[in-house]
Amino acid sequence: xxxxxxxxxxxxxxxxxxxxxxxxxxxxxxxxxxxxxxxxxxxxxxxxxxxxxxxxxxxxxxxxxxxxxxxxxxxxxxxxxxxxxxxxxxxxxxxxxxxxxxxxxxxxxxxxxxxxxxxxxxxxxxxxxxxxxxxxxxxxxxxxxxxxxxxxxxxxxxxxxxxxxxxxxxxxxxxxxxxxxxxxxxxxxxxxxxxxxxxxxxxxxxxxxxxxxxxxxxxxxxxxxxxxxxxxxxxxxxxxxxxxxxxxxxxxxxxxxxxxxxxxxxxxxxxxxxxxxxxxxxxxxxxxxxxxxxxxxxxxxxxxxxxxxxxxxxxxxxxxxxxxxxxxxxxxxxxxxxxxxxxxxxxxxxxxxxxxxxxxxxxxxxxxxxxxxxxxxxxxxxxxxxxxxxxxxxxxxxxxxxxxxxxxxxxxxxxxxxxxxxxxxxxxxxxxxxxxxxxxxxxxxxxxxxxxxxxxxxxxxxxxxxxxxxxxxxxxxxxxxxxxxxxxxxxxxxxxxxxxxxxxxxxxxxxxxxxxxxxxxxxxxxxxxxxxxxxxxxxxxxxxxxxxxxxxxxxxxxxxxxxxxxxxxxxxxxxxxxxxxxxxxxxxxxxxxxxxxxxxxxxxxxxxxxxxxxxxxxxxxxxxxxxxxxxxxxxxxxxxxxxxxxxxxxxxxxxxxxxxxxxxxxxxxxxxxxxxxxxxxxxxxxxxxxxxxxxxxxxxxxxxxxxxxxxxxxxxxxxxxxxxxxxxxxxxxxxxxxxx
Numbered sequence: 159x160x161x162x163x164x165x166x167x168x169x170x171x172x173x174x175x176x177x178x179x180x181x182x183x184x185x186x187x188x189x190x191x192x193x194x195x196x197x198x199x200x201x202x203x204x205x206x207x208x209x210x211x212x213x214x215x216x217x218x219x220x221x222x223x224x225x226x227x228x229x230x231x232x233x234x235x236x237x238x239x240x241x242x243x244x245x246x247x248x249x250x251x252x253x254x255x256x257x258x259x260x261x262x263x264x265x266x267x268x269x270x271x272x273x274x275x276x277x278x279x280x281x282x283x284x285x286x287x288x289x290x291x292x293x294x295x296x297x298x299x300x301x302x303x304x305x306x307x308x309x310x311x312x313x314x315x316x317x318x319x320x321x322x323x324x325x326x327x328x329x330x331x332x333x334x335x336x337x338x339x340x341x342x343x344x345x346x347x348x349x350x351x352x353x354x355x356x357x358x359x360x361x362x363x364x365x366x367x368x369x370x371x372x373x374x375x376x377x378x379x380x381x382x383x384x385x386x387x388x389x390x391x392x393x394x395x396x397x398x399x400x401x402x403x404x405x406x407x408x409x410x411x412x413x414x415x416x417x418x419x420x421x422x423x424x425x426x427x428x429x430x431x432x433x434x435x436x437x438x439x440x441x442x443x444x445x446x447x448x449x450x451x452x453x454x455x456x457x458x459x460x461x462x463x464x465x466x467x468x469x470x471x472x473x474x475x476x477x478x479x480x481x482x483x484x485x486x487x488x489x490x491x492x493x494x495x496x497x498x499x500x501x502x503x504x505x506x507x508x509x510x511x512x513x514x515x516x517x518x519x520x521x522x523x524x525x526x527x528x529x530x531x532x533x534x535x536x537x538x539x540x541x542x543x544x545x546x547x548x549x550x551x552x553x554x555x556x557x558x559x560x561x562x563x564x565x566x567x568x569x570x571x572x573x574x575x576x577x578x579x580x581x582x583x584x585x586x587x588x589x590x591x592x593x594x595x596x597x598x599x600x601x602x603x604x605x606x607x608x609x610x611x612x613x614x615x616x617x618x619x620x621x622x623x624x625x626x627x628x629x630x631x632x633x634x635x636x637x638x639x640x641x642x643x644x645x646x647x648x649x650x651x652x653x654x655x656x657x658x659x660x661x662x663x664x665x666x667x668x669x670x671x672x673x674x675x676x677x678x679x680x681x682x683x684x685x686x687x688x689x690x691x692x693x694x695x696x697x698x699x700x701x702x703x704x705x706x707x708x709x710x711x712x713x714x715x716x717x718x719x720x721x722x723x724x725x726x727x728x729x730x731x732x733x734x735x736x737x738x739x740x741x742x743x744x745x746x747x748x749x750x751x752x753x754x755x756x757x758x759x760x761x762x763x764x765x766x767x768x769x770x771x772x773x774x775x776x777x778x779x780x781x782x783x784x785x786x787x788x789x790x791x792x793x794x795x796x797x798x799x800x801x802x803x804x805x806x807x808x809x810x811x812x813x814x815x816x817x818x819x820x821x822x823x824x825x826x827x828x829x830x831x832x833x834x835x836x837x838x839x840x841x842x843x844x845x846x847x848x849x850x851x852x853x854x855x856x857x858x859x860x861x862x863x864x865x866x867x868x869x870x871x872x873x874x875x876x877x878x879x880x881x882x883x884x885x886x887x888x889x890x891x892x893x894x895x896x897x898x
Contacts, residue, residue, distance in 0.1 A: 199231070199380055199381045199396035199397070200396060200397040200398075200399065201227060201229055201251065201365075201396065201397075201398060201399075202227065202398070202399050202400045203251045203252060203253050203258075203398055203399070203400050203401060204222075204225055204226045204227065204250075204251065204252035204253070205252070205253060205254070205400065205402075205403070206222050206225070206252050206253070206254050207254060208254045208255055208256055210222045210254070211254055211256075211257065211259070211348075212259060212261070212346070212348075214333045214334065214335050214346050214347075214348045215335050215337070215346065216311075216335035216336045216337030216344050216345070216346050217337055217344060217346070218250070218261045218263060218344055218346065222252060223250055223252075223261050225252075226250035226251060226252045226261070227250065227251070228248050228249070228250060229248070229249040229250070229251075229380065230246060230247060230248050230249070231380070232247045232249075232367075232369065232378040232379065232380055233378060233379060233380075233383040234376060234377065234378050234383065235368070235377040235378065235379050235382075235383040235384070235385060236375070236376065236377050236385060236687075237375065237376065237680070237682075237687050237688075237719065238682055239383065239384070239385055239680065240383065243369070243371075243376070243378035244371070244374065244376060245264070245265055245266055245267060245342075245371055245376075246265040247262065247263070247264055247265070247367075247369050247378060248262070248263040248265070249261075249262050249367050249380065250262075251365070251398065253401065255403060255404060255405035256350060256351065256352075256404075256405055257348045257349060257350050257351065258293070258347075258348075258349045258350075258351060258401075259346075259347060259348055259349075260291050260345075260346070260347040260349075260367070261344070261345075261346050261347075262289045262344065262345045262346075262367065262369070263339075263342060263344055264287070264289065264309075264342045264343050264344070264345065264369060265341055265342040266287075266341065266342040266343070266371075268373075269338070269339070269340065269341060269342060269343075271373040272287050272309050272338060272342070272343055272373070273285070273286050273287050273309070273372035273373055273766050274286060274287070274308075274309050274310040274338070274797065274798045275308070275310060275765075275768075275795045275797075275798055275801070276308055276310060276312050276795070276798065276801065276830075277308070277310045277311055277312045277798040277799065277830035277832070277833050277836075278312055278828050278830050278833075278836045278838075279312065279313055279314070279833065279834065279836070279857075279859065280313075280314045280315075280326065280327070280329070281312050281314070281801075281828065281830075281836075282765070282801075283306055283308040283312050283314050284370070284765060285372070285765040285766065285770075285795060286308035286309055286310050286312065286370070286372060286798070287308065287309040287343065287369075287370055287371060287372050287373075288306055288307060288308040288309065288312075288345075288369070288370045289306070289307055289345045289367060289368065289369045289370075290304050290305070290306040290367070290368045290369075290370075291304065291305045291306075291347055291349075291365075291366075291367055292304050292318070292364070292365065292366040292367070292368070292382075292392060292395055293305070293349070293354065293363065293364070293365060294318075294363060294364025294365070294392045294395055295354060295355065295356035295357070295360065295363050295364075295447075296356060296357050296360040296362070296363065297360075297362045297363055297364045297397060298364070298392075298570070299321075299364060299392060299393045299395075299574060300321055300392065300393070300570060300574065300576070300602075301317075301318060301319055301392070301543075302318040302364060302392040302395070303315065303316070303317060303318060303354055304316045304318060304324065304389075305332060305334065305347055305349060307334045307335075307336050307345040307346075307347065308336065308798075309336055309338060309343045309345075310336065310798035310830075310833070311335065311336045311798075311832075311833035312798070312830075312833055313332075313334050313833060314326065315328060315329060315330060315332065316328055316390075317489045318390045318391075318392055318489075319390065319489035319490070319492060321388065321390060321391040321392060321393050321496075321574070321602060322388070322390060322391075322492070322495065322496040322499065322600075323390055323489055323492060323496070323499060324389055324390040325485065325488055325489040327482055327485035327488070328485070328489075329482070330353040330354070331350060331353050331411075331862045331863040331895065331897075332347070332348065332349045332350060332353055332862065333347075333348045333862055334346060334347045334348065351404050351405075351446075352407055352409060352411075352443070352897070355443075355446060355447040355448070355449065355537045355538065356404075356446050356447060357445075357446065357447050357538070358404070358406075358445075358446055360401070361399060361400060361401050361402045362397060362398070362399050362401075363397075363398045363399075363401050364392050364395040364396070364397065364398070365381075365395060365396050365397070365398035366379060366380055366381045366382050366392070366394075366395040366396055367379070367380045368380075368382075372765075372766040373766060375687075375719065375720055375721035375764060375766065380396055381394060381395055381396035382394035382395055382396075384609060385641055386609075386610070386611060386639055386640045386641055386644075388639075393574060393602070393604045393611075394604065407443075407898070408443075408898045409442060409443025409444075409446070409898075410440070410441070410442050410443070410897075410898040411439075411440070411441040411442075411863075411895055411896070411897050411898075412438065412439075412440050412441075412895070412896045412898075413438050413439045413440075413441075413863070413893060413894070413895045413896075414436070414437075414438035414893070414894055414896075415436065415437060415438055415457060415891050415892060415893035415894070416434065416435070416436045416891070416892055417434065417435050417436070417437075417457055417459065417889055417890065417891040418432075418433075418434045418889065418890050418891075419432070419433050419434070419435075419459075419887065419888070419889040420432050420887070420888045420889070421433070421885065421886070421887050422885065422886040422887075423884075423885055424882075424883040424884055424885065424886070425884065435455060435457075436455070437453070437454045437455030437456060437457060438453075438454055438455075439451060439452065439453045439454075439456075440452045440453075444535075444539075445537075445539065447537045447538040447539065448535065448536075448537035448538060448539045448544065449535070449536055449537050450533070450534070450535055451533065451534040451535075451536070451547075452531070452532075452533050452534075453483070453529075453531055453532050453533075453534070453549075454530075454531045455528075455529070455530065455531065456483045456529055456532075457891060458481045458483065458520070458526075459867070459869045459889045459891060460482060460855060460857070460867055460869065460891075461480045461481045461482070462480050462838075462840060462853065462855075463840045463842055463851055463853050464477055464478075464480060465477070465478070465824075466822050466824065466842045466843075466844050467822075468742055468809070468820050468822060468844055468846050468847075469742075470741055470742070470809060470811070470820070472735070472739040472747075473664040473665050474664040475664070476509045476662060476664070477517060478517075479515075479516050479517050481516075481520070484516035484517075484519065484520075485516075488516065490536045490537075490543065490544070490545025490566060491514050491516075491545045491564060491566045491580070493512070493513055493514065493566065493578070493580050493596060493598055493617065493619075494598050494615060494617040494633060495598060495599075495600035495613070495615030495616075495617070495635065496600075496613055496615065496637065497613065497614075497615040497633075497635025497636070497637055497646065497648050498511075498615060498617065498633055498635060498648065498650070509662055509664075510650075510652060510662070510663055510664055510665050510670075511619075511631045511633070511650060511652045511656070511658075511661075511662075511663055512658065512661045512662040512663075513580055513582055513594045513596050513619050513658050513660075513661045514564050514566075514580065514582050514594075514658070514660050514661050515660065515661050515662040517662075518586050518659070518660050518661070518662075519549060519551070519562055519586060519660070520551070521586075522554060522556075522557070522586050522587055523587075525554075527551050527552055527554055527586070528551070528552040529549050529550070529551055529552070530549075530550045530551065530552055530559070531549070531550055532547055532548055532549030532550060533547060533548055534546065534547035535547070541569065541570065542567055542568065542569050543566075543567065543568040543569070543570075543576070543578070544566070544567055545564075545565070545566040545567075546563075546564065546565040546566065546567075547563070547564060548561055548562065548563040549561070549562050549563075551586065554588075556587070556588070557587055557588030557589070558588060560584055560585070560586060560588055561584060562583070562584035562586060562660060563582065563583045563584060564580070564581070564582045564583075564660060565580070565581050565582075566578065566579070566580045567579050567580075572601070573602075573603070574602035574603065574604060575599070575600055575601045575602050575603075576599075576600050577597070577598070577599050577600075578597065578598050578599075578600075579595070579596070579597050580594070580595070580596045580597075580598075580619070581593070581594070581595045581596075582594045582658065582659075582660040582661065583660075584659065584660060585659035585660075586659065586660070587659075589625070590623050590624045590625040590626075590657075590659065591623070591624040592621065592622070592623045592624070592657065592658070592659035592660070593621070593622045594619055594620070594621045594622070594658040594659075594660070594661060595619065595620055595622075596617060596618060596619025596620070597617065597618055597619075598615065598616065598617035598618075599615070599616045599617075600613075600614075600615050601613065601614040601615070606638075610638070610640045611638075611639060611640060612636075612637070612638055613635075613636070613637040613638075613639065614634075614635065614636050614637070615633070615634070615635040615637075616632075616633070616634045616635075617631075617632065617633050618630065618631075618632040619631050619632070619658075621655075621656050621657050621658050623655070623657045623659070625657075626655040626657045627655055628655070629653035629654060629655035629656040629657070630653050630656060631650070631651060631652045631653060631656045632650070632651055633648065633649065633650035633651070634648070634649050635647070635648035635649075636648075641678050641680070642677055642678050642679065642680075643675075643676070643677055644674075644675070644676050644678070645673075645674060645675040645676070646672075646673070646674045647671075647672070647673050647674075648670075648671070648672040648673075649669070649670070649671050649672075650669070650670045650672075651668070651669045651670075651701075652665065652666050652667070652668055652670075653666065653667065653701075654666050654667035654701065665698075667700060667701050668698050668699065668700060668701070668706065669698070669699045669700075669701065669703070670696065670697070670698045671695075671696070671697045671698075671699075672695075672696050672697075673693075673694070673695045673696075674692070674693070674694050674695075675692070675693045676690055676691065676692040676693070677690070677691050678690045684719065685718060685719055686716055686717070686718055686719065687717045687718060687719050687721075688716070688717050689714070689715070689716050690714075690715040690716070690717075691712075691713070691714055691715075692711070692712070692713040692714075692715065693711070693712055693713075694709075694710070694711040694713070695708070695709070695710045695711070696708065696709045704734070705732065705734065706733075706734050707732065707733055707734070708730075708731070708732040709729065709730070709731055709732075710729070710730040711727050711728070711729045711730075712727065712728050713725055713726065713727040713728075714726050714727075718764075720764050720766070721764035721765070721766060722761075722762070722763050722764050723760075723761070723762050724759075724760070724761045725758075725759065725760040725761075726757075726758075726759050727757070727758040727759070728755065728756075728757060728758075729755065729756045729757075729758055729776070730753075730754075730755045731752070731753065731754050731755070731756070732751075732752070732753045733751070733752045733753075733781070734750075734751045734752075735747060735748070735749050735750055735751075735752065736749060737749050741811060741813075741818055742818050742820060742846045743816070743818040743846070744816075745811070745813060745815060745816035745817065745818045746815045746816070747781055747813065747815070748815065750782075752781045752782055754779035754780070754781065754782075755779065756776050756777060756778065756779055756785075757776070757777055757778075758774070758775065758776035758777075759774070759775055759776075760772070760773070760774040760775075761773055765793075768794070768795050768796055769792070769793065769794050769795070770791075770792070770793040770795070771791070771792055771793075772789070772790070772791040772792075773788075773789065773790050773791075774787070774788065774789040774790075775787065775788050775789075780811050780813070781813060782813065782814060783811065783812050783813035783814060784810075784811070784812045785809065785810065785811045785812070786808075786809070786810045787808070787809050788806075788807070788808045788809075789805075789806070789807045789808075790805070790806045790807075791803065791804070791805045791806075792804045792805075798830060799829065799830050799831075800827070800828070800829055800830070801827060801828045801830075802825075802826075802827045803824075803825070803826040803827070804824070804825055804826075805822075805823070805824040805825075805826075806821070806822070806823055806824075807820075807821075807822040808820060808821050808822070819845070820844070820845065820846060821844065821845045822842075822843070822844045823842070823843050823844070824840070824841065824842045824843075825839075825840070825841040825842075826838070826839065826840050826841075827839045834858065834859040834860070835857070835858040835859070836856070836857055837854070837855070837856045838853075838854070838855045838856075838857075839852075839853070839854050840852070840853040840854075841853075843876065848875050848876050848877055849873065849874075849875060850872075850873065850874045850875065850876050850881070851871070851872070851873050851874075852870075852871065852872040852873075852874075853869070853870070853871050853872075854869065854870040854871075855867070855868070855869050856868040856869075863894075863895030863897070864893065864894050864895055865892075865893050866890075866891075866892055866893075867890070867891040867892075867893070868889070868890050868891075869887075869888070869889045869891075870886075870887070870888050870889075871885075871886070871887040871888075872885070872886050872887075873885050
C-alpha cells in the first residue's frame, strides 16, 4: 500500500475511530457478561439394544428414555450471556448399533407463548421455538453436522465446515418429531449413523444442544454459549463419550427417479412437447468418513427462482447457487477461509476472485446446459479433507461436450488450523483451455486471549488460460470476532488476466483493502438488549495504487429485548470511472471522479411475531445526481401451516444525463400440509426487463429419502400492462432411495 493510498484510507476511517473511541463516554457502561463457565461439558451416551429403540413420535414415554442420563444445565447465549436459562430444558442421549437418539423436553412456564411457525423442511425455523443438535464425530473441533426440529414439527439439517460456514442446503436421511405438551414441548431425533461420516473406533464425539425460546428472544446452550461463537462453530461444543460398536453396513444408497415433463411455447409453431427422463445417484461409503457419488442425468426442477437483480454498477453481479445437486457438498470446496468466504455482513463483497463457483456448471451465458453424468468424492481420508468431482456436460450450439473438474484437499494442522490445495480444470464455454491452482492457510485460535478468538487466512491462486495466459490472485485476512470489541482487516489482489473459468471474477487488476471495527454494549433488565457502533471501509485501487473506489460507513445499531432491530448509517462513496457506462434504460454515467455521502436507515421487527416487517432506505445522492433506494419486506405467518412473504425494492435515479426508476416485486408463499408435505409458490417481476416468472412446487416426502415432486413454471412479459405468456412447463418427479 503506497503512502498516498494509506493516507486516503486513514482519512476515510478517522471519524469512525474517533466515534468508537469516544463512545464509552457517551453511552453508559453497562455490565458485561459474567465470566464463562467450563470450556467443554462432558457426558456419556446410553447404549441400548436395537430392539429397545424408541418410537419417534415426539413423546418420551418409551421405557428406554427413562434409563438415559438427564442433562439440565443450560446457559444463555442471549440475552443474559452465561446466566441459567429461564425455562427448564431436559436433554437425554442414547444410541444403538444403527441410530443416534436425542430426546429434549422443553418446559415452558407459559405454554401458550410457545411460538409455532415454519413447518416446512429446511424452512425458516428460526422464527419458531426450536432445538438444534450439533454433532462433531471424532471431536475434530472443526467440522460437524446440525439437526434442528421446531415446535411446529419442521426439520432442518446442515453441514458445518471448519468453524466458518453452515451449508443449509445439505440434506440427509433422518427422522424427527415434535409434540406440544401441557407444560412445554418435546423434540425427538433419530439420526442413522450411516447418514453421517465418522472414523470407526473414535469413541469421543463433540456434541452440543441449543434451544430457542422465541417469545423471550432467548437462546440457551449446553456448552457453547459464548456470543463470539458462530452457529457453524463447533470448537466450544461439549464432549460425548461411549460411542462404540456401531454396526457396519455396506454403505450404499441408491436414489432413482423418473420425471415426466410437458412444455408449451406460446410463441412457437410446434409449441407442445411431452418428454420423460430418468436418472439417479449412487452414494457409497468407501469408508465411514469418505463418500463416493455417481450421478446420471441430475434433475434441477426443484430449484427455486433466482433472486431478481437489476445492475446499476459497471461490474457483473453475483448470483447465488440454488441447485441442490451442487449445494450438497459445497462446503468441501470452500477456499480461502472465513475472511474471504463469509463476513456475515451485507457491506463487504467477498466473491470476486473465487477459484470455483458451481453456478458455472450447467449454465453457459445464463442458458441451461444438461449434465450427462459425473462422479464425486467428499469427506475425510487418512486425516485429509477431500472434495472432488468431474461432470460431463451436453453439447451446445457453440461448444462440444465438456469435462469439468475440481479437486480440493485440506489437512488439519496445529490445534485448530488447516492448510489446503484446490485445482479446477475446464471452461464451460469450450472457448479456452483453463486451469486454476491455489493454496490456502486458515489459522484458528479460540483462546488467543482467554475466551477471545483470532482468525487469520491466507491464499494464493494462479490461473492458466490458453487465451489470457497466466496470472494470479492472493489475499491475507485477520479477524478478531469478539466482544465487546471486534475487528477485521483483509487485503486482496486480483491480477489483470486472472481468469478462473470455473470460478467468479467481476473486477480484475485491483487491490482491495477491507476494514471493520465494532464496539458492543450488552444491557440487562432493560427494554434495549444491546447497542453496537460499527465502522466499515472498503478501498479499491488499481495495480498502480491509484484509488478507484471507496465506501466508508459509520453505523449505529440497537436491538430491543424483543429482538426488534434498528440501524442508522452515514455512508460516504468515492468512484473514479475510467470510461462511460450505461445504467438501465441507457442512462449514461460519464467518465470522471465522483464523491457523495448518503444517510441510510433500516428497521426490522422480530421474527417471533405472526407478522414481520423490514424497511430500508438510503438517500439522497448517486454519482453527480440524485438517488433514493428503498426496500420493503412484509412476512405474514398466521400459523405453522401458512406463510406469505411480499417484497418490493426500488431505486430512483436522476442524473444530468437522464433518469431511471427501477422496481422489483416478489411474492412467496408456503402452505405446509404436514412437516413432510409443502406447496411453495414464487412470483417475480421487474420493470426493466419487464419479465414475469411464476413457480409452484409441491413436495411430499412420504418416507425419509422417498418423495413425490410436482412443479409448474410460467414465464411472461408484461408490456404496457399487457400480459404476454412465453413458456409454460409442468413436471412430475417420483424419487425412491434404497439403502444397503
